[in-house]
Amino acid sequence: MKGFEASEFTDNYHDVVKNLKLLYRNKIYEVEKKYRFDEFHGQALRASDIDAKPMVLLLGQYSVGKTSFIEYLLKRKFPGIRIGPEPTTDRFVAVMYGEEDQIIPGNALSVDTERPFGGLNKYGSSFLTKFEASICNAPILKNITIVDTPGVLSGEKQRLDRSYDFTAITDWFATRSDLILLLFDAHKLDISDEFKAAIDVLRGNDDKVRVVLNKADAINTQQLMRVYGALMWSLGKVFKTPEVVRVYIGSFWDRPYVNDENSKLFTAEAQDLLEDLLALPSNSAVRKVNELVKRTRLVRCHAHIISHLREKMPFLWGKESKQEELIHNLASEFGEIERTYKIPAGDFPNLEKMKQALRGKDFSSFEKPDEHMFAQISDVLHKDLPKLLRVMQPATVKKYNPFEVADWAVTPDALLAYNEIFDSLNPVNGSVSGNIARDTLLNTGIAIDSLRKIWELSDFEKNGTLDREEFALALYLSEMVKKGKKVPDSLPASFVPPSKRKGVKK
Numbered sequence: 001m002k003g004f005e006a007s008e009f010t011d012n013y014h015d016v017v018k019n020l021k022l023l024y025r026n027k028i029y030e031v032e033k034k035y036r037f038d039e040f041h042g043q044a045l046r047a048s049d050i051d052a053k054p055m056v057l058l059l060g061q062y063s064v065g066k067t068s069f070i071e072y073l074l075k076r077k078f079p080g081i082r083i084g085p086e087p088t089t090d091r092f093v094a095v096m097y098g099e100e101d102q103i104i105p106g107n108a109l110s111v112d113t114e115r116p117f118g119g120l121n122k123y124g125s126s127f128l129t130k131f132e133a134s135i136c137n138a139p140i141l142k143n144i145t146i147v148d149t150p151g152v153l154s155g156e157k158q159r160l161d162r163s164y165d166f167t168a169i170t171d172w173f174a175t176r177s178d179l180i181l182l183l184f185d186a187h188k189l190d191i192s193d194e195f196k197a198a199i200d201v202l203r204g205n206d207d208k209v210r211v212v213l214n215k216a217d218a219i220n221t222q223q224l225m226r227v228y229g230a231l232m233w234s235l236g237k238v239f240k241t242p243e244v245v246r247v248y249i250g251s252f253w254d255r256p257y258v259n260d261e262n263s264k265l266f267t268a269e270a271q272d273l274l275e276d277l278l279a280l281p282s283n284s285a286v287r288k289v290n291e292l293v294k295r296t297r298l299v300r301c302h303a304h305i306i307s308h309l310r311e312k313m314p315f316l317w318g319k320e321s322k323q324e325e326l327i328h329n330l331a332s333e334f335g336e337i338e339r340t341y342k343i344p345a346g347d348f349p350n351l352e353k354m355k356q357a358l359r360g361k362d363f364s365s366f367e368k369p370d371e372h373m374f375a376q377i378s379d380v381l382h383k384d385l386p387k388l389l390r391v392m393q394p395a396t397v398k399k400y401n402p403f404e405v406a407d408w409a410v411t412p413d414a415l416l417a418y419n420e421i422f423d424s425l426n427p428v429n430g431s432v433s434g435n436i437a438r439d440t441l442l443n444t445g446i447a448i449d450s451l452r453k454i455w456e457l458s459d460f461e462k463n464g465t466l467d468r469e470e471f472a473l474a475l476y477l478s479e480m481v482k483k484g485k486k487v488p489d490s491l492p493a494s495f496v497p498p499s500k501r502k503g504v505k506k
Contacts, residue, residue, distance in 0.1 A: 016285040019388055020292055021050050023380065028296055031377050034367050035303040040357045041349065042172075043119050045295075049176075050288065052116035054280035055145045057173050060183030061195055062151025065214045068253045069183065070095055070146055073277070074138035075254075079103050081134075091130040092169065093148040098135035106131030119172065127164035143281040147173055152195040166194065171201040178280050178287050180208045186216045186227050191234055199238050207430045210246050210276065211235065217251035217266065218258045224249070245429065248273045286389075293385055297423075300377045301347040303370075304337050305354070310366035323363050327355050344424030386412060409494045410476045418472040431465040437474070444478040453487045454478060460500045469497035 029044055031037075038044055058066045071077055079101045080093060094109070094117070106128035109117045120128065130150075149170070150162075174180055180202060191199070202209055213231060216224055228249065235245060250266035250273075257263055280287075312333075314322055326333060334348050390412075410418070421440065425432045434455075441451050458466060458474040466474060473495065481487060488495070 013285045016388065017050055017288065020288060021047055023384055023388070024050065024292065027376055027380050027384070028292075028299060031299055031303055031373050034370065034373060035299075035306045036366070037299055037302055039361075040302060040354070041298060043122070046113065046116070046118050048112075048114055048118070049116045050292075052176070053143055053145050054178040054284045054287070055147060055173070055176055056179045056181065056277065056280070057147045057149070057170075057177040058181050058183060059149055059170065059195075059198055060152060061185075061188075061190075061192060064151070064183045064185040065252065066148055066151070066183050069181075069212070069214065070148055072252045072254060073140060073146065074136070076136070076138055078136045078138070079134045080132065090150055091132060092150065092173070094131075094133045095141065095146040095148060096133050096135055097137065097141035097145075099137055100135070101137070102135045104133040104135065105129075109133055116176070120169075123164055123169060123172075127169060130164060140277075144178075144277065147177070149173075152192060152198060167197045167201050170198045174202050174205050174208075177205070177208060178284065179210065179276065180205060181210050181212050183212045183214055184231060186213055186219055186224070189227065189231050189234055191238055196238055206239075206428045209429075210248065210273075212252065212273070213247055213249045215251050216249050216262070217260070220259060221261055224262060289385060289389060293381070296377065296380050296385070297344075297347045298349065300374075300381065301337075301343050302349070303373060303377065304341050304343060305334070305348075306366045307369040308333065308337050309358075309363050310368050313363050319362075319364060323358075326363070327358050330355055330358070344420050346424040346426050382416060386416065408498055409492070410472050410497075414476060414479075415472055418475045419468065421475070422468055422471045427468070431467045432471060434464045434466075437466050437471060441474060441478060444475070444482065446478050446481050450481050450487050451478070454481075457487070457491055460497075469499055473497055 024045055032044060058069065060066050067081060071081065074095070078095050080103050092106075096115075104112075106117075106120070107125065109115055109131065110121045110128055111118070115133070117131075120131065150166070152166075182199070211231070213228065216227070219227065228247070231247070232244065239245065248269045249262075250269045251257060252270070252273075257266070309326055312322070312326055313319060331351055334351070337343060338345055338348070408415075422432065425436050425440065441454070444451075446454070454474050454477045457477065458470045460470060461467075476495075477487060493501075
């Protein structure tokens with residue numbers, strides 16, 4: 001691939017990051033601290049966490065070519081590189097930009113306030129001795145960081161115990177990554193138990209996941225079709241969703257193809273992957289805002305959970321038995337909180353993990369409900385973050401603005417409400433399937449004929465799913481019909497979602 005220079009950050013990127021840090025420190029962190037968010041969901045954000053460049057996480061079984069893939073992207077070897085047919089990368093390696101080549105050990109990285117790895121301290125030296133940063137001056141690293149991971153074990157090797165929790169570390173990096181690449185070898189598509197566990201923890205980050213089918217030049221076209229079909233079948237069993245993840249096919253190393261029968265396909269796929277990677281810096285501001293929105297939703301929900309449990313505790317006797325009862329019936333308590341405070345079900349933390357985190361805690365020591373704090377975190381979601389997104393340059397918003405898009409018939413307030421419903425449906429790869437969206441639309445009470453027409457107008461891609469903007473449009477049209485208006489035969493220009501306007505005449 002030629003011209004492999006990373007795109008620049010948008011002009012107002014640094015202003016957005018500065019405002020995000022102020023917003024988090026002045027409003028969100030105060031609520032986190034009061035309701036002990038760090039004891040349940042990880043430590044507070046540092047400035048370096050928000051400043052961090054976009055991160056690309058590579059996952060795959062050993063010998064699928066992860067390290068060679070990085071070398072291919074960098075167009076050079078990086079410090080500490082290890083390549084071989086057996087597991088050679090035995091550690092997590094953050095490949096980062098620097099003028100001078102060097103390796104920084106994990107323990108030093110975890111205490112460096114200028115780098116975004118402070119949260120890894122909680123995993124202790126058993127992990128930090130297996131973590132390092134490889135610093136080199138490859139141009140692409142000026143704007144992204146690439147994380148190489150140990151080859152996932154398979155077969156007999158799965159019986160070997162690691163000295164740290166591999167899936168927990170994977171979850172930590174996945175949450176903070178902007179793109180997650182799952183690499184497969186065209187010659188061995190088996191998904192081991194450890195790899196399956198690693199993929200399972202990616203749930204909630206589905207929109208970031210892409211698949212790379214590597215080393216495909218050694219097989220002919222007919223074999224490649226069979227391999228691709230087998231891969232999609234295997235992935236369908238693991239992801240358990242009808243949506244298809246994007247797969248890049250090729251041989252990502254600087255060697256002549258063994259079989260150049262599919263060379264045009266490989267070149268096109270490599271270019272698509274390159275564009276995906278180079279889009280990360282320009283989309284980074286939106287991603288950072290989006291991640292802070294997700295965290296703020298969780299903070300709001302967590303504050304209500306903790307204060308709700310505190311209110312349920314007796315004043316004097318029977319505290320221990322009451323705590324056990326509340327933990328046992330936590331699903332019911334979640335339901336009560338959802339109904340009382342109108343919090344979307346998708347904002348609640350994992351039930352079993354929350355039960356585990358609550359054990360050993362004294363519920364009587366939790367803070368009581370603080371309406372001022374609740375209003376403060378609500379303002380962040382409904383006023384501060386939308387205001388921040390409004391001032392972002394249009395060039396920054398590559399996919400969508402979660403709160404407002406100029407000149408769209410769907411108002412910012414309505415879009416915010418629609419987004420909450422959309423997020424509560426647990427979208428996969430940025431979309432909800434027809435079966436899931438159908439129930440929500442039926443609940444509007446609109447006649448089936450009208451709903452059928454609304455779906456035709458809203459499903460721009462004609463793929464049986466609705467993305468965020470399409471879903472918002474469908475709800476907007478439904479509400480319009482409920483007010484006595486008719487579904488238009490074709491959409492006025494102002495009704496067309498901004499991301500769908502290319503080629504639409506105004």
